[in-house]
Amino acid sequence: MPFTNETDILSIPAVLAAENHNTNVLVTIILTVILVAVGATVVFRREEPKKVPEFQEPPVLPSKVPFIGHLIGMLRWQVGYMQMLSSKCPSWPAFTLRIGAARIYVICDPSLIQAAYRNAKTFDFGSFVVESSERLFQISEHGMKIIRGETTPGYDPNGPFLNGNNGKSFLNENHRIMVDTLSPGPALRSLNRAVLDRVAGSLNDIDSTEGKFGLYRWMRDIITHASAEAIYGPNNPFSGNPKLVEDLWHFEADMTLLMLQFMPTFIAPKAYHARTAIRNAFEEYYANGHDKEASILIQTHLASCKKWGFGDSDIANFEVSTLFLATTNTVSTSFWQLSYILSDPELLDAIRAEVEPIIKRQNSPIVGEEVAVMDITLFQTQCPLLVSTFHETLRLVGSATSVRSVVAPANLKANSNTFSLQSPAVIQLPSGITHSSPAIWGPDVNSFNPTRFLASTKATLDKETKRKQIQGYFPFGGGKHLCPGRHFATAEILSFVTALVTGFDIEGSHVPERAFQKLGTGVRKPMGDVDVGIKRREGWEGVKWCFDLGGQEVNFSTLAGGSDEVEE
Numbered sequence: 287m288p289f290t291n292e293t294d295i296l297s298i299p300a301v302l303a304a305e306n307h308n309t310n311v312l313v314t315i316i317l318t319v320i321l322v323a324v325g326a327t328v329v330f331r332r333e334e335p336k337k338v339p340e341f342q343e344p345p346v347l348p349s350k351v352p353f354i355g356h357l358i359g360m361l362r363w364q365v366g367y368m369q370m371l372s373s374k375c376p377s378w379p380a381f382t383l384r385i386g387a388a389r390i391y392v393i394c395d396p397s398l399i400q401a402a403y404r405n406a407k408t409f410d411f412g413s414f415v416v417e418s419s420e421r422l423f424q425i426s427e428h429g430m431k432i433i434r435g436e437t438t439p440g441y442d443p444n445g446p447f448l449n450g451n452n453g454k455s456f457l458n459e460n461h462r463i464m465v466d467t468l469s470p471g472p473a474l475r476s477l478n479r480a481v482l483d484r485v486a487g488s489l490n491d492i493d494s495t496e497g498k499f500g501l502y503r504w505m506r507d508i509i510t511h512a513s514a515e516a517i518y519g520p521n522n523p524f525s526g527n528p529k530l531v532e533d534l535w536h537f538e539a540d541m542t543l544l545m546l547q548f549m550p551t552f553i554a555p556k557a558y559h560a561r562t563a564i565r566n567a568f569e570e571y572y573a574n575g576h577d578k579e580a581s582i583l584i585q586t587h588l589a590s591c592k593k594w595g596f597g598d599s600d601i602a603n604f605e606v607s608t609l610f611l612a613t614t615n616t617v618s619t620s621f622w623q624l625s626y627i628l629s630d631p632e633l634l635d636a637i638r639a640e641v642e643p644i645i646k647r648q649n650s651p652i653v654g655e656e657v658a659v660m661d662i663t664l665f666q667t668q669c670p671l672l673v674s675t676f677h678e679t680l681r682l683v684g685s686a687t688s689v690r691s692v693v694a695p696a697n698l699k700a701n702s703n704t705f706s707l708q709s710p711a712v713i714q715l716p717s718g719i720t721h722s723s724p725a726i727w728g729p730d731v732n733s734f735n736p737t738r739f740l741a742s743t744k745a746t747l748d749k750e751t752k753r754k755q756i757q758g759y760f761p762f763g764g765g766k767h768l769c770p771g772r773h774f775a776t777a778e779i780l781s782f783v784t785a786l787v788t789g790f791d792i793e794g795s796h797v798p799e800r801a802f803q804k805l806g807t808g809v810r811k812p813m814g815d816v817d818v819g820i821k822r823r824e825g826w827e828g829v830k831w832c833f834d835l836g837g838q839e840v841n842f843s844t845l846a847g848g849s850d851e852v853e854e
């Protein structure tokens with residue numbers, strides 16, 4: 287399947303070319319040089335390439351600039367680059383990019399993507415976690431030895447990386463802790479309870495005198511404070527410290543540049559100083575014993591860090607990553623879902639009518655006021671349109687790319703496609719490609735269709751389209767590393783958005799343009815902010831908001847989708 291016109295490959299679709307981006311030439315050149323070196327280290331340090339001749343490799347997509355053309359493309363267009371390439375060859379199930387001698391396999395076919403997720407043994411994520419811990423979180427050499435599994439009893443330098451997928455190692459244990467404490471059960475329940483109490487507090491503080499403010503930033507700050515309090519307890523470093531909240535988002539904005547470890551105070555000064563400030567604040571937090579009031583997630587993680595021998599300084603270094611993961615995608619998803627609903631008056635009315643029955647109004651003898659209690663266990667059964675808009679939002683603005691390294695030569699097989707993949711190599715599974723494919727979603731792929739994920743809509747699809755949509759929609763990734771925070775995020779987003787559309791009138795909202803998507807971003811951000819005014823809706827003026835998690839466990843498995851079953 288050769289390309290007939292190479293110029294086509296590197297020409298830029300209007301939608302991407304129109305986007306604002308600020309990658310300057312100097313930084314691009316520096317990034318290019320350093321990432322070539324990084325890529326070579328990641329790719330070559332483990333094994334020599336071995337060939338599996340049985341089947342063909344995915345076809346090579348050439349670039350006009352030899353050796354580093356695709357690297358320059360990735361740095362210039364970042365997350366959007368794979369989408370650009372794929373739009374030039376929409377029928378290709380996968381393609382290979384060559385950067386020097388290194389290979390990147392980009393998988394576009396939904397069945398092949400799911401096949402790759404299932405084989406976590408061959409397509410490994412651990413090496414990327416090790417690499418980013420070292421580059422982004424400034425872990426000491428002693429800490430890196432623990433992370434690389436070198437302090438594990440019986441460590442065999444020639445054995446499987448990180449002592450195997452499920453073997454004894456700090457990373458495997460930490461992964462298990464995340465999955466266990468964030469899956470439906472008592473730990474998640476208390477986390478949900480804490481985050482929603484804090485969200486309710488923010489809603490109850492709203493009065494009509496606020497004037498205009500930026501909607502994205504306002505939601506960002508509420509979610510950041512609520513998540514920090516739920517995860518780290520009432521004396522978390524962010525409480526009463528708006529500067530540290532700003533710092534978290536400065537870090538988030540330029541963390542890719544920090545990963546280069548090249549003149550960080552020059553190329554990413556705000557992110558660099560922000561990381562130091564957050565790290566110092568967490569060191570003080572732990573020194574003062576505030577972690578005793580933290581969530582089970584943090585207490586279990588801390589016990590594990592201590593057991594494996596991490597020093598206090600490294601423990602503080604880790605924390606920026608936890609809070610970053612817990613907020614970065616949740617904030618944008620909440621903002622977009624709310625904006626899409628508010629932009630369509632008929633949809634807004636329909637959602638208000640759908641959610642009102644799950645909100646009970648009652649006079650509370652405790653607060654002496656009228657309370658609006660939202661039963662969040664009923665989203666799944668009683669609010670199909672709301673849930674459909676949640677998924678449609680994630681389809682349109684969620685474009686995370688899962689990356690895995692191919693640790694042994696393998697065949698990737700699904701339906702009629704089988705490809706041979708060499709090792710070492712990197713595979714990329716960009717959800718941006720499948721989420722925006724007209725072949726999967728139809729001609730209205732670029733529009734927000736609120737009913738797309740309703741069971742009644744899906745029932746009209748033929749079997750093949752239904753299969754492609756199920757497999758091609760993966761905003762939370764998949765396989766062993768499927769986002770463990772998806773239940774927590776779903777509860778928080780749906781509750782927050784539902785309370786806002788039901789109890790408040792938000793004036794001036796519209797759906798903004800999307801910002802240029804930097805490497806490392808999962809959910810796209812808005813370009814700029816949207817100035818709005820907010821006031822209590824007629825009939826809801828005096829109520830206090832409160833979220834009820836019901837008598838039973840809130841199980842968001844069906845809502846958040848996905849399963850973490852993988853081949854071991």
Ligand code: HEM
Pocket residue numbers: 411461464468611612613615616619684686687688689761762763764765766767768769770771772774775808809
């Ligand atoms: C709308 C919100 C969210 C989205 C769209 C999202 C998306 C993702 C994606 C795409 C991945 C990579 C999965 C892969 O490569 O297969 C991921 C990983 C992860 N997410 Fe989320 N996430 C969200 C919220 C959260 C929250 C709230 C938390 C924590 C409370 C969280 C914690 C994590 C962790 C710890 C990982 C790494 C998992 C691993 O390495 O095994 N996420 N997320």
